[in-house]
Amino acid sequence: MSQGLDNLDAILENSHRIAQAIEGLEGASLSDELQALQESAEQLEGLRDKFFMKTVAAVPATKGCLTGSEKVLKAMETFKDDQGEESLMTLKRGLKDLSENVGELLEKAQMAGTTLT
Amino acid sequence: MSYVLITGGGGSLGTKLALMLREEGHPIKIFDLPGLDYSSLEDKPGIEIFTGNIAHMDTLREVVSDVDTVIHLAALLPPVAEEDWRRTESVNVVGTENLLKAVREQKGEAHFVFSSSVAVYGDTIDEKEPLSADHALGPNDFYSKSKVLAEKLVMESGLFYTVLRISGIAIPAFLEPPAVWPFKRDQRMEFISRDDVVTALFNCVGNKAVRDKVFNIAGGATWQRMGYEYVTALFDLMGVPAEEAVYLEVPGWFHWYQTDDSQAALTYQNTTFQDFLNRLAKAIQELLG
Numbered sequence: 001m002s003q004g005l006d007n008l009d010a011i012l013e014n015s016h017r018i019a020q021a022i023e024g025l026e027g028a029s030l031s032d033e034l035q036a037l038q039e040s041a042e043q044l045e046g047l048r049d050k051f052f053m054k055t056v057a058a059v060p061a062t063k064g065c066l067t068g069s070e071k072v073l074k075a076m077e078t079f080k081d082d083q084g085e086e087s088l089m090t091l092k093r094g095l096k097d098l099s100e101n102v103g104e105l106l107e108k109a110q111m112a113g114t115t116l117t
Numbered sequence: 118m119s120y121v122l123i124t125g126g127g128g129s130l131g132t133k134l135a136l137m138l139r140e141e142g143h144p145i146k147i148f149d150l151p152g153l154d155y156s157s158l159e160d161k162p163g164i165e166i167f168t169g170n171i172a173h174m175d176t177l178r179e180v181v182s183d184v185d186t187v188i189h190l191a192a193l194l195p196p197v198a199e200e201d202w203r204r205t206e207s208v209n210v211v212g213t214e215n216l217l218k219a220v221r222e223q224k225g226e227a228h229f230v231f232s233s234s235v236a237v238y239g240d241t242i243d244e245k246e247p248l249s250a251d252h253a254l255g256p257n258d259f260y261s262k263s264k265v266l267a268e269k270l271v272m273e274s275g276l277f278y279t280v281l282r283i284s285g286i287a288i289p290a291f292l293e294p295p296a297v298w299p300f301k302r303d304q305r306m307e308f309i310s311r312d313d314v315v316t317a318l319f320n321c322v323g324n325k326a327v328r329d330k331v332f333n334i335a336g337g338a339t340w341q342r343m344g345y346e347y348v349t350a351l352f353d354l355m356g357v358p359a360e361e362a363v364y365l366e367v368p369g370w371f372h373w374y375q376t377d378d379s380q381a382a383l384t385y386q387n388t389t390f391q392d393f394l395n396r397l398a399k400a401i402q403e404l405l406g
Contacts, residue, residue, distance in 0.1 A: 002356075051293050056356030057404045108404070111293040 004058025007066050008047060014069035015041045018095075021076045033095040040102040052109040061105045068098040119323050120183055122146045124171065124216065125190030125232075127153035130286070133315045134188065138322065139163050148180045149191065171212035177219040186322050187220055188230045189213065195299075198260040209263035210270070217274045228328065229276045230321045233268050235284045235333065235370055236261035242304055242368035247341075249375040250282065250331045261370065268331075277328040279321050281379075284335040285371065286311050289396035291404055294351065298362060299369040300344040306371035308347070309336040310388035317385035324382070332379035337386040341373045350390075354398050 015037055022034045044065075052058055072094040079087040121138055123131045127149030135145050135158060144163050147155070151168040158164050169176035171191055181187070191212065192198075198205045213231070220227050238248055239255030256262040271278045285299065285308040300306045317334050321327055342350075349359040380386050 051357075054355075054357045054361060055291075057291065057401060060405055111291065 002054045002058065004053045004055065004062050005048065007059070007062035008044060008053060011062060011065045011069050012041060012044055014066070014073055015044070018069065018072050018076060021073075021080075025080075030092070030095070033092065036099050037095065040099060043106055044102060047106070047109050050109045050111075052111050057108065061108050065098065065101040065105050068094070068101040072098050118143050119186040119228075120144050120146075121186045121188060121322060122148060122181060122184040123188045123190060124148045125192065126158075126166075127155060128190065129288070130311060130315060130318075131188075131190050132157055133312070134190075134318050135164060136161075137315060137319050143322065146180060146184060171215060172207055174215055174219060177215055178222070181216070181219045181223055183223075184220075184227065185224060186228045186230065187216065188232070188318055188321070189216060190232045190318075192232070192263075193260075195258075195260045198263065199258055202259050205259045205263050206266075209260075210266045213267040214270050217270055217276065221274060221276060225275065227276055228279070228321075229271060229274065230279045230281065230318065231268065231271045232318070233264050233280050233282045234261070235282050235335070235372070235374065237265050237268065237282060238372070239370060240368045241370075241372045242301070244372060247307075247373040247375045248333065250333050250378070272331075279324075279327045279329075280331040281317060281321075281334045282332065283314055283317075284309050284333070284374065286314055287336075287393060289393050289400060291355075291397070291400050294348075296363065298344060298348055298364045300365055300371045301368055302343075302345045302362075302364040304344045304365075304368060304371060305341070305373045306344050306347060306369075307335045307337075307341045307373045308371075309334060309340065309386075310393050313385045313388050316387060317379070317383045320383040320385060327382050330382070332382065333374040333376050334379055334383075334385070335374040335376050336388070336390065337376060337380065339389040339391065342390070344371075350394055351397070354394065354401055 019034060019037055022030045047053055075091040075094045079091045121143050123135055125131050126135055126147030135147055139145055139161060146165045146167060147158060148167045155166050158166060167180045193205050193208045237254045237256055238252055239257040239261060241248060254265050256265045268280055271280060287308045288311050344364060348362045352359050352362060
Protein backbone atom coordinates (compact mmCIF):
# COMPACT_ATOMS: atom_id res chain seq x y z
CA MET A 1 0.00 0.00 0.00
CA SER A 2 1.21 3.52 -0.71
CA GLN A 3 2.24 5.94 2.02
CA GLY A 4 -0.69 8.16 1.04
CA LEU A 5 -3.15 5.33 1.68
CA ASP A 6 -1.42 4.44 4.95
CA ASN A 7 -1.81 8.04 6.06
CA LEU A 8 -5.45 8.02 4.98
CA ASP A 9 -6.12 4.99 7.17
CA ALA A 10 -4.51 6.73 10.13
CA ILE A 11 -6.53 9.92 9.52
CA LEU A 12 -9.77 7.94 9.43
CA GLU A 13 -8.83 6.06 12.60
CA ASN A 14 -8.11 9.35 14.37
CA SER A 15 -11.34 10.90 13.05
CA HIS A 16 -13.30 7.97 14.44
CA ARG A 17 -11.64 8.38 17.85
CA ILE A 18 -12.31 12.13 17.80
CA ALA A 19 -15.99 11.59 16.92
CA GLN A 20 -16.38 9.06 19.73
CA ALA A 21 -14.72 11.44 22.18
CA ILE A 22 -16.97 14.34 21.14
CA GLU A 23 -20.07 12.18 21.57
CA GLY A 24 -18.90 11.30 25.10
CA LEU A 25 -18.16 14.90 26.12
CA GLU A 26 -20.14 16.61 28.80
CA GLY A 27 -20.39 20.36 29.18
CA ALA A 28 -19.51 21.34 25.60
CA SER A 29 -21.66 21.71 22.52
CA LEU A 30 -19.69 20.51 19.54
CA SER A 31 -22.56 19.17 17.46
CA ASP A 32 -21.69 21.30 14.40
CA GLU A 33 -18.07 20.21 14.59
CA LEU A 34 -19.12 16.59 14.99
CA GLN A 35 -21.32 16.76 11.91
CA ALA A 36 -18.52 18.38 9.89
CA LEU A 37 -16.12 15.69 11.06
CA GLN A 38 -18.47 12.88 10.08
CA GLU A 39 -19.02 14.40 6.63
CA SER A 40 -15.27 14.75 6.18
CA ALA A 41 -14.72 11.13 7.15
CA GLU A 42 -17.25 10.00 4.53
CA GLN A 43 -15.55 12.06 1.84
CA LEU A 44 -12.13 10.77 2.89
CA GLU A 45 -13.36 7.17 2.55
CA GLY A 46 -14.22 8.00 -1.04
CA LEU A 47 -10.59 8.84 -1.75
CA ARG A 48 -9.41 5.25 -1.41
CA ASP A 49 -9.92 4.48 -5.09
CA LYS A 50 -8.54 7.77 -6.39
CA PHE A 51 -5.36 7.52 -8.47
CA PHE A 52 -4.02 10.51 -6.54
CA MET A 53 -3.72 8.42 -3.39
CA LYS A 54 -1.17 6.15 -5.09
CA THR A 55 1.08 9.08 -6.07
CA VAL A 56 3.91 10.86 -4.24
CA ALA A 57 1.76 14.00 -4.07
CA ALA A 58 -0.62 12.25 -1.68
CA VAL A 59 2.09 12.02 0.99
CA PRO A 60 2.43 15.71 1.93
CA ALA A 61 -1.30 16.29 1.37
CA THR A 62 -2.31 13.50 3.79
CA LYS A 63 0.48 14.33 6.24
CA GLY A 64 -1.14 17.73 6.83
CA CYS A 65 -4.47 16.08 7.73
CA LEU A 66 -2.78 13.44 9.88
CA THR A 67 -0.88 16.04 11.89
CA GLY A 68 -4.09 18.05 12.23
CA SER A 69 -6.02 15.04 13.54
CA GLU A 70 -3.28 14.24 16.06
CA LYS A 71 -3.40 17.85 17.34
CA VAL A 72 -7.16 17.53 17.82
CA LEU A 73 -6.75 14.31 19.80
CA LYS A 74 -4.23 16.05 22.05
CA ALA A 75 -6.53 19.07 22.49
CA MET A 76 -9.38 16.67 23.31
CA GLU A 77 -7.34 15.11 26.15
CA THR A 78 -6.45 18.56 27.55
CA PHE A 79 -10.09 19.66 27.50
CA LYS A 80 -11.23 16.44 29.20
CA ASP A 81 -8.73 17.10 31.98
CA ASP A 82 -9.43 20.77 32.75
CA GLN A 83 -12.82 21.48 31.09
CA GLY A 84 -11.54 25.07 30.71
CA GLU A 85 -12.73 27.73 28.28
CA GLU A 86 -9.26 28.13 26.77
CA SER A 87 -8.79 24.43 26.10
CA LEU A 88 -12.27 24.30 24.56
CA MET A 89 -11.30 27.13 22.19
CA THR A 90 -8.08 25.28 21.30
CA LEU A 91 -10.12 22.16 20.58
CA LYS A 92 -12.61 24.05 18.39
CA ARG A 93 -9.77 25.74 16.49
CA GLY A 94 -8.10 22.38 15.94
CA LEU A 95 -11.33 20.92 14.55
CA LYS A 96 -11.74 23.90 12.21
CA ASP A 97 -8.15 23.56 10.98
CA LEU A 98 -8.65 19.84 10.45
CA SER A 99 -11.76 20.52 8.39
CA GLU A 100 -9.75 22.93 6.19
CA ASN A 101 -6.92 20.41 5.79
CA VAL A 102 -9.44 17.82 4.66
CA GLY A 103 -10.94 20.29 2.18
CA GLU A 104 -7.50 20.93 0.66
CA LEU A 105 -6.79 17.21 0.40
CA LEU A 106 -10.14 16.57 -1.28
CA GLU A 107 -9.46 19.32 -3.81
CA LYS A 108 -5.95 18.11 -4.64
CA ALA A 109 -7.14 14.53 -4.98
CA GLN A 110 -9.51 15.48 -7.81
CA MET A 111 -6.64 15.82 -10.34
CA ALA A 112 -9.18 17.49 -12.61
CA GLY A 113 -8.74 16.74 -16.28
CA THR A 114 -6.80 13.91 -17.86
CA THR A 115 -3.23 13.62 -18.91
CA LEU A 116 -4.20 12.32 -22.33
CA THR A 117 -6.80 13.51 -24.81
CA MET B 118 -3.93 38.60 -41.45
CA SER B 119 -6.47 35.78 -41.54
CA TYR B 120 -9.86 35.99 -39.87
CA VAL B 121 -9.89 32.66 -38.10
CA LEU B 122 -12.79 30.62 -36.74
CA ILE B 123 -11.92 27.91 -34.23
CA THR B 124 -14.72 25.43 -33.53
CA GLY B 125 -14.26 23.61 -30.26
CA GLY B 126 -12.33 26.69 -29.24
CA GLY B 127 -13.44 26.41 -25.62
CA GLY B 128 -11.24 23.38 -24.99
CA SER B 129 -7.62 23.53 -23.80
CA LEU B 130 -6.22 23.09 -27.33
CA GLY B 131 -8.56 25.67 -28.88
CA THR B 132 -7.99 28.21 -26.13
CA LYS B 133 -4.18 28.04 -26.39
CA LEU B 134 -4.41 28.27 -30.18
CA ALA B 135 -6.75 31.28 -30.02
CA LEU B 136 -4.43 33.18 -27.71
CA MET B 137 -1.40 32.41 -29.91
CA LEU B 138 -3.17 33.54 -33.06
CA ARG B 139 -4.47 36.68 -31.37
CA GLU B 140 -0.94 37.58 -30.32
CA GLU B 141 0.04 37.44 -33.99
CA GLY B 142 -2.73 39.87 -34.83
CA HIS B 143 -5.31 37.50 -36.29
CA PRO B 144 -8.91 38.36 -35.44
CA ILE B 145 -10.54 35.26 -33.94
CA LYS B 146 -13.99 33.79 -33.58
CA ILE B 147 -14.51 30.96 -31.12
CA PHE B 148 -17.45 28.59 -31.41
CA ASP B 149 -18.24 25.98 -28.78
CA LEU B 150 -20.88 24.76 -26.38
CA PRO B 151 -22.45 27.06 -23.79
CA GLY B 152 -21.45 26.58 -20.19
CA LEU B 153 -17.71 26.08 -20.75
CA ASP B 154 -15.05 28.14 -19.01
CA TYR B 155 -14.23 31.00 -21.40
CA SER B 156 -12.61 33.15 -18.72
CA SER B 157 -9.18 33.19 -20.40
CA LEU B 158 -10.73 34.36 -23.69
CA GLU B 159 -13.44 36.75 -22.55
CA ASP B 160 -12.67 40.48 -22.68
CA LYS B 161 -9.69 39.91 -24.98
CA PRO B 162 -9.87 42.41 -27.85
CA GLY B 163 -9.92 40.58 -31.15
CA ILE B 164 -11.64 37.45 -29.83
CA GLU B 165 -15.39 36.98 -30.28
CA ILE B 166 -17.08 34.05 -28.56
CA PHE B 167 -20.12 32.32 -30.00
CA THR B 168 -21.87 29.43 -28.31
CA GLY B 169 -24.37 26.99 -29.75
CA ASN B 170 -24.95 23.65 -31.39
CA ILE B 171 -22.96 22.70 -34.49
CA ALA B 172 -26.08 20.95 -35.80
CA HIS B 173 -27.88 24.29 -36.20
CA MET B 174 -27.27 25.91 -39.61
CA ASP B 175 -28.57 29.36 -38.69
CA THR B 176 -26.07 29.64 -35.87
CA LEU B 177 -23.27 28.43 -38.13
CA ARG B 178 -24.07 30.94 -40.88
CA GLU B 179 -23.69 33.76 -38.40
CA VAL B 180 -20.50 32.31 -36.97
CA VAL B 181 -18.71 31.74 -40.31
CA SER B 182 -19.44 35.14 -41.83
CA ASP B 183 -16.26 36.93 -42.98
CA VAL B 184 -13.83 34.21 -41.84
CA ASP B 185 -11.21 33.00 -44.28
CA THR B 186 -9.71 30.18 -42.19
CA VAL B 187 -11.65 27.59 -40.23
CA ILE B 188 -9.90 25.34 -37.72
CA HIS B 189 -12.45 22.66 -36.93
CA LEU B 190 -11.63 21.06 -33.57
CA ALA B 191 -15.19 20.47 -32.32
CA ALA B 192 -15.93 16.77 -31.92
CA LEU B 193 -17.18 14.15 -29.55
CA LEU B 194 -14.18 12.19 -28.30
CA PRO B 195 -13.84 8.73 -26.81
CA PRO B 196 -15.12 7.37 -24.51
CA VAL B 197 -18.28 9.45 -24.96
CA ALA B 198 -18.12 8.97 -28.72
CA GLU B 199 -18.49 5.19 -28.27
CA GLU B 200 -21.76 5.41 -26.32
CA ASP B 201 -24.22 6.27 -29.09
CA TRP B 202 -23.47 6.20 -32.83
CA ARG B 203 -26.32 8.56 -33.70
CA ARG B 204 -25.04 11.23 -31.36
CA THR B 205 -21.44 10.80 -32.55
CA GLU B 206 -22.58 10.96 -36.18
CA SER B 207 -24.65 14.05 -35.46
CA VAL B 208 -21.75 16.00 -33.99
CA ASN B 209 -18.72 14.62 -35.80
CA VAL B 210 -20.15 13.98 -39.27
CA VAL B 211 -23.32 16.05 -39.70
CA GLY B 212 -21.78 18.89 -37.69
CA THR B 213 -18.77 18.89 -40.04
CA GLU B 214 -21.08 18.74 -43.06
CA ASN B 215 -23.09 21.69 -41.80
CA LEU B 216 -19.98 23.71 -41.12
CA LEU B 217 -18.56 22.99 -44.59
CA LYS B 218 -21.86 24.01 -46.16
CA ALA B 219 -22.03 27.25 -44.20
CA VAL B 220 -18.44 28.12 -45.11
CA ARG B 221 -18.92 27.29 -48.81
CA GLU B 222 -22.03 29.47 -48.95
CA GLN B 223 -20.18 32.50 -47.79
CA LYS B 224 -16.55 32.06 -48.88
CA GLY B 225 -15.58 29.50 -51.48
CA GLU B 226 -11.82 30.20 -51.13
CA ALA B 227 -11.69 29.63 -47.37
CA HIS B 228 -9.04 27.33 -45.91
CA PHE B 229 -10.56 24.50 -43.86
CA VAL B 230 -8.19 22.87 -41.36
CA PHE B 231 -9.68 19.66 -40.02
CA SER B 232 -8.56 18.01 -36.81
CA SER B 233 -8.79 14.30 -37.59
CA SER B 234 -7.14 11.40 -35.78
CA VAL B 235 -4.73 8.52 -36.26
CA ALA B 236 -7.75 6.46 -35.16
CA VAL B 237 -8.70 6.32 -38.87
CA TYR B 238 -6.03 3.65 -39.46
CA GLY B 239 -7.67 1.26 -36.99
CA ASP B 240 -5.80 -1.83 -35.84
CA THR B 241 -2.27 -1.70 -37.27
CA ILE B 242 -0.49 -3.65 -34.55
CA ASP B 243 0.99 -6.13 -37.03
CA GLU B 244 2.48 -3.43 -39.24
CA LYS B 245 6.25 -3.30 -39.04
CA GLU B 246 6.89 0.14 -40.51
CA PRO B 247 5.77 3.55 -39.26
CA LEU B 248 2.48 4.51 -40.88
CA SER B 249 2.41 7.11 -43.64
CA ALA B 250 -0.58 9.31 -44.39
CA ASP B 251 -1.16 7.11 -47.47
CA HIS B 252 -1.79 4.06 -45.31
CA ALA B 253 -5.10 2.29 -45.83
CA LEU B 254 -7.91 3.36 -43.53
CA GLY B 255 -9.47 0.78 -41.20
CA PRO B 256 -11.93 2.42 -38.82
CA ASN B 257 -13.08 -0.03 -36.18
CA ASP B 258 -15.19 1.97 -33.73
CA PHE B 259 -17.66 4.86 -33.72
CA TYR B 260 -15.04 7.55 -33.28
CA SER B 261 -12.73 6.38 -36.06
CA LYS B 262 -15.69 5.77 -38.38
CA SER B 263 -16.95 9.31 -37.76
CA LYS B 264 -13.52 10.76 -38.52
CA VAL B 265 -13.20 8.82 -41.78
CA LEU B 266 -16.63 10.03 -42.91
CA ALA B 267 -15.86 13.60 -41.90
CA GLU B 268 -12.48 13.55 -43.69
CA LYS B 269 -14.22 12.49 -46.89
CA LEU B 270 -16.66 15.38 -46.61
CA VAL B 271 -13.81 17.81 -46.06
CA MET B 272 -11.76 16.54 -48.98
CA GLU B 273 -14.76 16.60 -51.33
CA SER B 274 -16.03 20.00 -50.16
CA GLY B 275 -14.35 22.09 -52.84
CA LEU B 276 -12.69 24.22 -50.16
CA PHE B 277 -8.92 24.40 -49.67
CA TYR B 278 -8.35 21.83 -46.92
CA THR B 279 -5.67 20.53 -44.60
CA VAL B 280 -6.42 17.31 -42.75
CA LEU B 281 -4.32 16.65 -39.67
CA ARG B 282 -4.47 13.10 -38.30
CA ILE B 283 -3.42 13.77 -34.74
CA SER B 284 -2.11 11.11 -32.36
CA GLY B 285 -2.80 10.97 -28.62
CA ILE B 286 -2.21 14.35 -27.01
CA ALA B 287 -0.18 14.34 -23.81
CA ILE B 288 -0.53 17.17 -21.31
CA PRO B 289 2.45 17.81 -19.00
CA ALA B 290 0.43 18.41 -15.86
CA PHE B 291 -0.37 16.41 -12.78
CA LEU B 292 -3.64 15.03 -14.07
CA GLU B 293 -5.41 11.71 -13.77
CA PRO B 294 -4.22 9.16 -16.34
CA PRO B 295 -6.72 6.99 -18.20
CA ALA B 296 -8.18 4.16 -16.13
CA VAL B 297 -7.22 1.87 -19.03
CA TRP B 298 -4.39 2.96 -21.30
CA PRO B 299 -5.62 2.97 -24.95
CA PHE B 300 -3.01 0.48 -26.17
CA LYS B 301 -1.68 -2.97 -25.34
CA ARG B 302 1.32 -3.20 -23.06
CA ASP B 303 3.65 -4.16 -25.90
CA GLN B 304 2.08 -2.00 -28.58
CA ARG B 305 3.96 0.66 -30.49
CA MET B 306 2.68 4.15 -29.69
CA GLU B 307 3.78 7.69 -30.47
CA PHE B 308 1.96 10.51 -28.66
CA ILE B 309 2.57 14.23 -28.97
CA SER B 310 2.74 17.12 -26.52
CA ARG B 311 -0.31 19.39 -26.57
CA ASP B 312 1.86 22.48 -27.24
CA ASP B 313 3.24 20.87 -30.39
CA VAL B 314 -0.29 20.17 -31.66
CA VAL B 315 -1.15 23.83 -31.08
CA THR B 316 1.96 24.81 -33.06
CA ALA B 317 1.00 22.51 -35.94
CA LEU B 318 -2.48 24.06 -36.10
CA PHE B 319 -1.06 27.58 -35.78
CA ASN B 320 1.35 27.00 -38.66
CA CYS B 321 -1.49 25.95 -40.95
CA VAL B 322 -2.92 29.49 -40.91
CA GLY B 323 -2.03 31.45 -44.03
CA ASN B 324 0.16 28.55 -45.22
CA LYS B 325 -0.59 27.81 -48.86
CA ALA B 326 1.93 24.96 -48.95
CA VAL B 327 -0.34 22.79 -46.75
CA ARG B 328 -3.46 23.25 -48.85
CA ASP B 329 -5.13 20.04 -50.01
CA LYS B 330 -2.78 17.90 -47.97
CA VAL B 331 -3.24 15.15 -45.36
CA PHE B 332 -0.65 14.83 -42.60
CA ASN B 333 0.07 12.58 -39.63
CA ILE B 334 0.74 14.71 -36.55
CA ALA B 335 2.77 12.93 -33.86
CA GLY B 336 5.68 13.68 -31.55
CA GLY B 337 8.56 12.35 -33.62
CA ALA B 338 11.30 9.76 -33.04
CA THR B 339 11.85 10.47 -29.33
CA TRP B 340 8.18 9.73 -28.66
CA GLN B 341 8.21 6.35 -30.42
CA ARG B 342 7.85 3.89 -27.55
CA MET B 343 6.26 0.66 -26.54
CA GLY B 344 3.17 1.24 -24.42
CA TYR B 345 4.67 0.05 -21.13
CA GLU B 346 7.78 2.24 -21.65
CA TYR B 347 5.64 5.36 -21.92
CA VAL B 348 3.46 4.51 -18.94
CA THR B 349 6.38 3.43 -16.76
CA ALA B 350 8.16 6.75 -17.39
CA LEU B 351 5.05 8.67 -16.31
CA PHE B 352 4.30 6.47 -13.32
CA ASP B 353 7.93 6.67 -12.12
CA LEU B 354 7.59 10.44 -11.91
CA MET B 355 4.33 10.12 -9.99
CA GLY B 356 5.76 7.54 -7.60
CA VAL B 357 3.26 4.90 -8.70
CA PRO B 358 4.41 1.30 -9.30
CA ALA B 359 4.34 0.44 -13.01
CA GLU B 360 2.43 -2.78 -12.19
CA GLU B 361 -0.60 -0.61 -11.32
CA ALA B 362 -1.07 0.30 -15.01
CA VAL B 363 -3.98 -1.29 -16.83
CA TYR B 364 -3.71 -1.76 -20.59
CA LEU B 365 -6.09 -2.77 -23.34
CA GLU B 366 -6.29 -6.48 -24.05
CA VAL B 367 -7.04 -5.86 -27.72
CA PRO B 368 -5.00 -3.54 -29.96
CA GLY B 369 -5.67 0.19 -29.70
CA TRP B 370 -5.31 2.51 -32.69
CA PHE B 371 -1.80 3.64 -32.00
CA HIS B 372 1.45 2.99 -33.82
CA TRP B 373 4.55 4.88 -34.91
CA TYR B 374 4.12 7.41 -37.71
CA GLN B 375 6.00 8.87 -40.62
CA THR B 376 6.01 12.59 -39.91
CA ASP B 377 8.93 13.92 -41.98
CA ASP B 378 6.51 15.63 -44.36
CA SER B 379 4.33 17.18 -41.66
CA GLN B 380 7.39 18.35 -39.72
CA ALA B 381 8.90 19.91 -42.85
CA ALA B 382 5.64 21.74 -43.63
CA LEU B 383 4.63 22.77 -40.11
CA THR B 384 7.81 22.67 -37.95
CA TYR B 385 5.86 21.65 -34.89
CA GLN B 386 7.92 18.90 -33.25
CA ASN B 387 9.56 21.14 -30.64
CA THR B 388 9.03 18.99 -27.55
CA THR B 389 11.01 15.79 -27.15
CA PHE B 390 9.67 13.07 -24.90
CA GLN B 391 12.34 13.97 -22.34
CA ASP B 392 11.24 17.65 -22.49
CA PHE B 393 7.72 16.47 -21.75
CA LEU B 394 8.88 14.36 -18.80
CA ASN B 395 10.89 17.30 -17.45
CA ARG B 396 7.82 19.55 -17.56
CA LEU B 397 5.73 16.92 -15.84
CA ALA B 398 8.42 16.47 -13.18
CA LYS B 399 8.39 20.24 -12.60
CA ALA B 400 4.59 20.26 -12.23
CA ILE B 401 4.79 17.48 -9.67
CA GLN B 402 7.60 19.22 -7.79
CA GLU B 403 5.50 22.39 -7.57
CA LEU B 404 2.68 20.38 -6.08
CA LEU B 405 4.99 18.83 -3.51
CA GLY B 406 6.21 22.30 -2.58
